[in-house]
Amino acid sequence: xxxxxxxxxxxxxxLFANTSIFxxxxxxxxxxxxxxxxxxxxxxxxxxxMTLINSSGKERVRTIKQFSRDFGEIEKKIMFxxxxxxxxxxxxxxxxxxxxxxxxxxxxxxxxLKKTKRISSDSKSDYFMGSDFTYDDxxxxxxxQDTHTILREEELNGEACYVVESIPKDEDYMYSKTITWxxxxxxxxxxxxxxxxxxxxxxxxxxxxxEDIKGFLIISHTEMxxxxxxxxxxxxxxxxxxxxGISKSKFTERIMTRGI
Amino acid sequence: MRKIFLIMLITFSYSIFAQxxxxxxxxxxxxxxxxxxxxxxxxxxxxxxxxxxxxxxxNSSFKVNPMIYHNYSDSLYFRLREAYIDLYxxxxxxxxxxxxxxxxxxxxxxxxxxxxxxxxxxxLLPEFDEIRIGVEGAKFNYYVGNNTFEIVWLPVFTxxxxxxxNSVWAVTPTFPITPTFDRSKLRVQSSLENSELxxxxxxxTEYIDYEIMGGYxxxxxxxxxxxxVPDSAGSMNLVISPEHKRLSLVGGSFSTTLGPLVVRGESxxxxxxxxxxxxxxxxxxxxxxxxxxxxxxxxxxxxxVNFSMQFxxxxxxxxEDIIVSNQLFNGEYSNMxxxxxxxxxxxxxxxxxxxxxxxxxxxxxLIRPRMLYDFSDTINLQxxxxxFTGTEGMFGQYNKNDMIYGKIIYSF
Numbered sequence: 001x002x003x004x005x006x007x008x009x010x011x012x013x014x015l016f017a018n019t020s021i022f023x024x025x026x027x028x029x030x031x032x033x034x035x036x037x038x039x040x041x042x043x044x045x046x047x048x049x050m051t052l053i054n055s056s057g058k059e060r061v062r063t064i065k066q067f068s069r070d071f072g073e074i075e076k077k078i079m080f081x082x083x084x085x086x087x088x089x090x091x092x093x094x095x096x097x098x099x100x101x102x103x104x105x106x107x108x109x110x111x112x113l114k115k116t117k118r119i120s121s122d123s124k125s126d127y128f129m130g131s132d133f134t135y136d137d138x139x140x141x142x143x144x145q146d147t148h149t150i151l152r153e154e155e156l157n158g159e160a161c162y163v164v165e166s167i168p169k170d171e172d173y174m175y176s177k178t179i180t181w182x183x184x185x186x187x188x189x190x191x192x193x194x195x196x197x198x199x200x201x202x203x204x205x206x207x208x209x210x211e212d213i214k215g216f217l218i219i220s221h222t223e224m225x226x227x228x229x230x231x232x233x234x235x236x237x238x239x240x241x242x243x244x245g246i247s248k249s250k251f252t253e254r255i256m257t258r259g260i
Numbered sequence: 261m262r263k264i265f266l267i268m269l270i271t272f273s274y275s276i277f278a279q280x281x282x283x284x285x286x287x288x289x290x291x292x293x294x295x296x297x298x299x300x301x302x303x304x305x306x307x308x309x310x311x312x313x314x315x316x317x318x319n320s321s322f323k324v325n326p327m328i329y330h331n332y333s334d335s336l337y338f339r340l341r342e343a344y345i346d347l348y349x350x351x352x353x354x355x356x357x358x359x360x361x362x363x364x365x366x367x368x369x370x371x372x373x374x375x376x377x378x379x380x381x382x383x384l385l386p387e388f389d390e391i392r393i394g395v396e397g398a399k400f401n402y403y404v405g406n407n408t409f410e411i412v413w414l415p416v417f418t419x420x421x422x423x424x425x426n427s428v429w430a431v432t433p434t435f436p437i438t439p440t441f442d443r444s445k446l447r448v449q450s451s452l453e454n455s456e457l458x459x460x461x462x463x464x465t466e467y468i469d470y471e472i473m474g475g476y477x478x479x480x481x482x483x484x485x486x487x488x489v490p491d492s493a494g495s496m497n498l499v500i501s502p503e504h505k506r507l508s509l510v511g512g513s514f515s516t517t518l519g520p521l522v523v524r525g526e527s528x529x530x531x532x533x534x535x536x537x538x539x540x541x542x543x544x545x546x547x548x549x550x551x552x553x554x555x556x557x558x559x560x561x562x563x564x565v566n567f568s569m570q571f572x573x574x575x576x577x578x579x580e581d582i583i584v585s586n587q588l589f590n591g592e593y594s595n596m597x598x599x600x601x602x603x604x605x606x607x608x609x610x611x612x613x614x615x616x617x618x619x620x621x622x623x624x625x626l627i628r629p630r631m632l633y634d635f636s637d638t639i640n641l642q643x644x645x646x647x648f649t650g651t652e653g654m655f656g657q658y659n660k661n662d663m664i665y666g667k668i669i670y671s672f
Contacts, residue, residue, distance in 0.1 A: 118516065120521065122520035259316070
């Protein structure tokens with residue numbers, strides 16, 4: 001089995017809530033906090049397709065069915081792998097906590113071994129399933145972990161954006177900085193550049209599509225390109241359902257082992 | 261008659277396909293060559309077809325998992341690994357049929373993971389899902405949140421399967437004089453009073469996962485009872501009567517995280533296992549003792565390499581020096597460890613792995629370096645070696661079986 005850990009695959013990374021902030025007074029931290037705090041519904045079901053494309057254009061495809069629900073202080077997610085065939089019926093479950101400093105709990109069910117294993121959530125710099133997304137890229141990085149500065153305001157793909165530079169407070173973090181283009185009136189991160197420890201451009205994330213579902217803006221198509229390796233990952237969410245009332249019993253070992 | 265059968269078969273097949281039964285599995289080519297005895301013999305030239313046939317409904321499902329092994333001698337070995345039906349209710353599930361059951365938190369060792377016996381046709385070299393034998397029975401699971409109460413009832417006893425006598429993995433027991441064997445008591449009749457029962461309570465929580473279990477079963481490995489029987493010339497012959505005996509155990513396991521570490525433990529207390537002694541004239545050459553089997557281990561990541569280490573110990577209680585050592589028990593204390601390192605590269609298309617068992621008592625080991633490459637989403641290539649060190653013990657006994665092998669696996 002690959003080096004896998006459960007994580008946020010919501011793709012709702014750069015959304016916002018509060019639209020009452022005026023551009024004249026907004027700070028970099030406020031912009032990113034509004035992206036971070038944007039309401040995204042209590043629960044979500046979706047089919048995720050992840051296409052990995054290497055430098056010679058060869059594609060590998062991973063398909064995942066995922067469920068998530070916010071229980072207040074705990075957010076629970078469960079994922080079932082559909083493709084490729086050798087990881088079919090593998091499932092992951094994660095419980096993420098609002099409590100500061102409390103690590104996520106994560107489990108993986110390996111159908112060949114018929115075993116549910118607890119795994120560490122420590123390696124956030126690991127890449128998810130061979131993609132160009134690290135676990136941290138896919139999760140909710142708290143705004144207070146970085147220092148944010150608005151560099152300028154400019155238009156991207158016809159949308160007025162803040163361009164925000166974020167420098168991690170932890171000097172050992174895997175990126176030296178990120179620069180994000182955040183849509184002013186929608187508070188969606190439309191593009192994000194990741195810089196490596198030598199401050200060279202490493203990866204670029206672009207949002208290709210976002211949808212309004214039950215009043216929530218959901219990013220449904222993103223691409224992450226590693227410009228140093230010339231490797232690309234396309235993530236697409238389909239059949240997205242919001243606030244369907246997913247039962248809490250969905251997020252149990254029973255369902256991990258039984259499957260979708 | 262044939263026509264009727266054919267029509268029935270076609271009708272059945274069509275109805276199966278029409279209901280979208282899910283087919284998955286793999287085809288595997290697996291050559292392995294001995295390099296330890298200078299022979300360069302291809303002891304493994306194997307083609308395997310593994311088919312999972314599954315169908316899920318709202319409140320039920322079924323799975324049938326046949327496996328066919330084709331060997332170089334043109335022999336076919338058919339295994340029905342699993343064939344069961346699941347029934348789902350609000351708070352409980354019932355699974356009936358042939359099924360593999362896996363308990364415990366240890367990897368590569370069997371402490372509380374004793375419901376499904378082992379098929380040692382190639383020692384411990386196959387993948388663990390191939391080592392385990394499906395057992396015929398019923399499993400009842402009752403759920404309260406993330407707490408599970410499990411009852412397993414097996415009306416049919418399935419013993420350990422050992423390698424064929426002509427296999428390089430065959431183990432020949434040694435006796436002070438050449439015995440004759442009386443296998444009349446070896447088979448355990450399938451009856452209600454001979455059934456096996458296992459209970460488990462498990463919980464998955466924020467802080468720790470744990471299991472508490474117990475079992476009333478048969479010892480998967482037969483006890484070798486000895487007796488002396490006079491022959492027609494009046495000489496006394498040593499007669500060995502292999503017989504499975506009842507065995508009980510209680511145990512438990514846990515798994516938790518401590519910062520970047522996953523810490524695991526597992527332990528079982530076995531009641532009344534028979535051990536062979538060095539005096540076949542007393543008490544049929546056996547003595548009954550309790551023993552403890554436990555493991556502590558950790559998993560962690562360092563420099564992008566995933567590591568896993570386990571220490572395993574067996575302790576025979578109220579030990580007596582007359583107990584004969586064997587591959588599994590070497591004296592009062594038997595100490596072993598396992599080590600796993602795995603590094604993924606090229607966007608997880610290439611994995612380098614090293615897995616090893618080391619036995620402190622016999623100073624023997626099995627070292628298994630392996631390279632795995634995903635040629636595509638469906639084709640996986642493997643190349644590896646099995647290196648046995650030492651001269652005695654579970655691994656040292658195979659010191660002439662060092663092997664290199666390759667595998668091509670097509671998954672569908």
